[in-house]
Amino acid sequence: MLKHPQQKYRPFPPVALRDRTWPDAVIQRAPIWLSTDLRDGNQALIEPMDAARKLRFFELLVRVGFKEIEVGFPASSQTEFDFVRRLIDEGRIPDDVTIQVMTPAREELVARTVESLRGARRAIVHVYNAVAPVWREVVFGLDVPGVMALVRQHVAQIRRLTDAAPETEWVLQYSPETFSSAELEVSLQACETAIEAWGPGRPIILNLPSTVEGATPNIFADQIEWMCRRLHRHPGAVVSVHPHNDRGTGVAAAELALQAGADRVEGCLFGNGERTGNLDLVNVALNLYTQGVHPGLDFSDIDEVRRCVEHCNQLPVHPRHPYAGDLVYTSFSGSHQDAIKKAFAARREGDVWAIPYLPIDPKDLGRSYDAVIRVNSQSGKGGIAYLLETEYGLELPRRLQIEFSQVVQRVMDEAGKELTAADLWQLFEAEFALQAPAPWARLSAQPDGRTRVEADLKLGAEMRRVVGEGNGPIDAFVQALSAPLADPVRVLDYHEHAIGSGADARAVAYLEMRVGAQTLHGVGIDANIVQASLKAVCSALTRARATMRADLETVR
Numbered sequence: 001m002l003k004h005p006q007q008k009y010r011p012f013p014p015v016a017l018r019d020r021t022w023p024d025a026v027i028q029r030a031p032i033w034l035s036t037d038l039r040d041g042n043q044a045l046i047e048p049m050d051a052a053r054k055l056r057f058f059e060l061l062v063r064v065g066f067k068e069i070e071v072g073f074p075a076s077s078q079t080e081f082d083f084v085r086r087l088i089d090e091g092r093i094p095d096d097v098t099i100q101v102m103t104p105a106r107e108e109l110v111a112r113t114v115e116s117l118r119g120a121r122r123a124i125v126h127v128y129n130a131v132a133p134v135w136r137e138v139v140f141g142l143d144v145p146g147v148m149a150l151v152r153q154h155v156a157q158i159r160r161l162t163d164a165a166p167e168t169e170w171v172l173q174y175s176p177e178t179f180s181s182a183e184l185e186v187s188l189q190a191c192e193t194a195i196e197a198w199g200p201g202r203p204i205i206l207n208l209p210s211t212v213e214g215a216t217p218n219i220f221a222d223q224i225e226w227m228c229r230r231l232h233r234h235p236g237a238v239v240s241v242h243p244h245n246d247r248g249t250g251v252a253a254a255e256l257a258l259q260a261g262a263d264r265v266e267g268c269l270f271g272n273g274e275r276t277g278n279l280d281l282v283n284v285a286l287n288l289y290t291q292g293v294h295p296g297l298d299f300s301d302i303d304e305v306r307r308c309v310e311h312c313n314q315l316p317v318h319p320r321h322p323y324a325g326d327l328v329y330t331s332f333s334g335s336h337q338d339a340i341k342k343a344f345a346a347r348r349e350g351d352v353w354a355i356p357y358l359p360i361d362p363k364d365l366g367r368s369y370d371a372v373i374r375v376n377s378q379s380g381k382g383g384i385a386y387l388l389e390t391e392y393g394l395e396l397p398r399r400l401q402i403e404f405s406q407v408v409q410r411v412m413d414e415a416g417k418e419l420t421a422a423d424l425w426q427l428f429e430a431e432f433a434l435q436a437p438a439p440w441a442r443l444s445a446q447p448d449g450r451t452r453v454e455a456d457l458k459l460g461a462e463m464r465r466v467v468g469e470g471n472g473p474i475d476a477f478v479q480a481l482s483a484p485l486a487d488p489v490r491v492l493d494y495h496e497h498a499i500g501s502g503a504d505a506r507a508v509a510y511l512e513m514r515v516g517a518q519t520l521h522g523v524g525i526d527a528n529i530v531q532a533s534l535k536a537v538c539s540a541l542t543r544a545r546a547t548m549r550a551d552l553e554t555v556r
């Protein structure tokens with residue numbers, strides 16, 4: 001890289017628009033959308049789509065709700081021409097959908113393009129020519145009057161050809177290609193030349209592309225507001241934008257352009273297109289949706305849309321792609337997981353969406369909450385507890401969450417990889433000896449209302465029958481075990497709840513216990529709540545064994 005990049009690169013000049021209004025504008029309705037996946041997207045593919053892929057993509061766009069679809073560049077190849085014909089001849093274009101096709105301003109190509117549309121109910125003929133200085137001078141070798149003559153000549157040609165086919169409702173789209181790097185006066189003159197040649201008052205779309213995005217989105221917004229003030233004076237004129245994404249701000253540029261008065265947005269699904277792509281229409285649409293404005297496009301099954309687009313484009317959508325990527329609704333980091341878990345717990349039916357770190361409810365896009373939290377070495381107790389609760393119905397008390405997360409962390413440090421909900425369950429089951437059989441214990445109610453317990457303890461090689469009395473089964477059981485163990489055993493806290501329902505319901509008991517100098521939890525799961533509690537006592541003692549003075553082997 002250069003030490004002094006200013007010797008090679010020039011900053012984009014700002015627009016003199018001191019009374020700009022777009023910064024205070026709020027987008028309150030969806031724009032007209034045009035998908036150019038089958039044209040601008042297609043022309044950027046390593047292998048352009050064949051007819052089958054194009055048709056599949058077209059049908060997807062119709063299902064999603066696009067009313068304007070650029071279906072190709074019919075003069076470029078027979079395949080493209082035939083595709084347009086097929087849509088028309090086979091009656092595949094719904095009545096409320098208008099197809100658009102593109103042509104350069106060249107006589108034979110314009111003629112072929114209009115020919116491709118014969119018999120269409122309604123069609124947009126899109127003609128373009130570059131207007132910025134480098135293109136004028138280097139690519140076309142034309143001065144400004146020469147550029148205007150090109151526009152006038154080819155728009156007039158389109159008018160003649162389309163007037164001869166009155167069975168179709170015709171709309172002209174004119175794009176001053178390279179608009180964003182051209183002088184605004186030249187772009188305006190080109191647009192007004194097109195309006196004049198097409199016939200004032202006839203339906204026309206003036207499409208303003210940032211063919212190569214070269215400035216910050218606020219500059220694009222200024223350019224669009226400047227143009228809208230002038231173009232909206234022409235009856236029937238629709239102002240459209242076509243942002244590319246060279247600086248990575250195509251979406252922002254489109255949004256500010258809408259604030260600046262644009263009526264229509266062109267782009268591709270998931271941002272396919274030349275170089276860094278076209279504007280991502282899904283992104284802009286769903287940004288609107290999260291502000292409470294329905295975009296008029298339906299992404300209720302975003303994964304199906306993504307699969308279809310990946311298949312047709314033969315390009316993957318990045319796992320972090322806004323709204324659609326595999327990982328965009330997933331949190332790995334502990335503090336994010338904690339906040340999400342708490343917010344889900346606090347959420348009530350009908351609340352507005354206010355879940356931290358999730359700008360949209362994944363369910364609105366057909367995604368589940370399954371992937372919202374995934375556990376790796378960056379995770380904490382909240383994430384672990386969330387997975388055990390959502391997948392296995394365990395509502396771990398807070399201090400148990402802390403204790404178990406340390407167990408998980410140790411395993412994670414060794415393995416260094418993600419643990420699934422099933423992995424966590426296995427670890428939980430092993431740590432709390434959940435598979436161990438229920439202890440043998442004979443319980444009897446005493447005349448004074450207390451409970452008496454007899455149980456068998458195996459201390460080293462020796463079996464011992466122990467007896468205890470207490471306020472209830474847990475208390476009695478703990479009393480029975482305490483004396484031979486030499487370490488004082490106390491119950492500090494107790495929680496229980498049901499998992500499952502009906503005949504399959506089971507009880508889970510969580511006991512926090514003090515065993516000698518150690519405080520730790522035991523967990524028991526059983527169809528019977530008393531058995532679950534006794535199992536939880538045994539679970540805690542089993543875990544405490546290593547630090548106990550007596551050589552406890554089992555409680556049976």
Ligand SMILES: CC(=O)SCCNC(=O)CCNC(=O)[C@H](O)C(C)(C)COP(=O)(O)OP(=O)(O)OC[C@H]1O[C@@H](n2cnc3c(N)ncnc32)[C@H](O)[C@@H]1OP(=O)(O)O
Nearest residue numbers: 040043073075076077104105106128129130139140177211
């Ligand atoms: C911003 C955009 O996305 S524009 C992208 C347009 N899409 C495509 O180019 C894909 C389809 N294109 C094609 O199939 C071909 O390029 C064609 C059929 C359009 C033209 O093919 P060719 O005649 O072989 O020309 P080529 O591809 O080299 O294009 C360059 C010529 O077109 C001219 N040209 C470029 N844009 C335009 C335009 N908008 N209007 C008129 N002429 C144009 C160039 O000045 C150059 O002319 P020259 O040969 O006299 O110097």
Ligand SMILES: CC(C)C(=O)C(=O)O
Nearest residue numbers: 128175177178209211
């Ligand atoms: C011709 C226009 C609309 C275009 O594709 C572009 O400039 O990027």
